Amino acid sequence: MTKRTYSISELSEEFGITLRTLRYYEDEALIAPKREGQARIYSTSDRARLIWILRGKRVGFSITDIREVLNMHYGKGGKEEQCRVTISACNKRIKNLEQQKKDIDETLEELSSLVDTMTIFMAENYPAANSI
Amino acid sequence: MTKRTYSISELSEEFGITLRTLRYYEDEALIAPKREGQARIYSTSDRARLIWILRGKRVGFSITDIREVLNMHYGKGGKEEQCRVTISACNKRIKNLEQQKKDIDETLEELSSLVDTMTIFMAENYPAANSI
DNA sequence: GTTGACCCTTACGTAAAGGTCAACTAAAAA
DNA sequence: TTTTTAGTTGACCTTTACGTAAGGGTCAAC
DSSP: OOEEEHHHHHHHHHHTTTHHHHHHHHTTTTTOOEEETTTTEEEEHHHHHHHHHHHHHTTTHHHHHHHHHHHHHHSSSSSSHHHHHHHHHHHHHHHHHHHHHHHHHHHHHHHHHHHHHHHHHHHHHHHTTTOO | OOOOOOOEHHHHHTOOHHHHHHHHHHOOOTTOOOOTTEEEEEEEEHHHHHHHHHHHHTTTHHHHHHHHHHHHHHOOOOHHHHHHHHHHHHHHOOOHHHHHHHHHHHHHHHHHHHHHHHHHHHHHHHSOOOOO
């Protein structure tokens, strides 16, 4: 068995985030590590949540968004109406993310065509330069 | 020929953003519409910049990022060192966006598997419900 | 018996991206 | 001529996502 718990600074180091950030996420009810006295003890499932949080952030989710999605995971199997709401919330997010992918593709195209243009320009005007 | 200029409220309406936002972008040197007296007159190229800005925002660029990229477009064909810097900045952004696409794909998978799970759960527990 | 490594909380600070509100101007409509 | 209408600036307000002290606890090591 690999290690089952993590201290705050272990997670902080592993993911390159500050202690403050981890505590902040707890304040915002995104993670709820056990305590040993006052000290936070993170489980592997806390760590999994953290991975979700960080990926959520990278795709532009707000703290509130992330909390909502995490709660969905936990809340699954509730009342009918609640399920329905969750599903439609998911679908909304999915649509957003798909739009975002399109936006990214368009941006990528523009950026690489800009790079192309400039590379050609460089080759014409500063041919002597080493091309590393 | 289609219309060549736009008022602030035309653009505001077309893109669903507020006047404040358009003025803010000008304050932040992202757009620089001509003036007719005091009133802002946006050209088609201002509008094109705006489209870039809004898409940039959707992919998570900050105002500062967007300004940088817009300046790249304008600055192309400058001094050698400047070109080099621009190209490497572009490449950096490209890498980021590619990572972001991966993150989005992962998130999409998790979200749709969540939807699947819940849909099955619904079908099992509340089969009577109409499935619209 | 103090030093150092970690840990804690409380609380004010801050940058980004606008919102909101007041007071003003200029042109157009009534 | 008065009143809309569309636009302007400037000032302050707000939220988000943390940063940054300030002050203190614990426990092993020297």
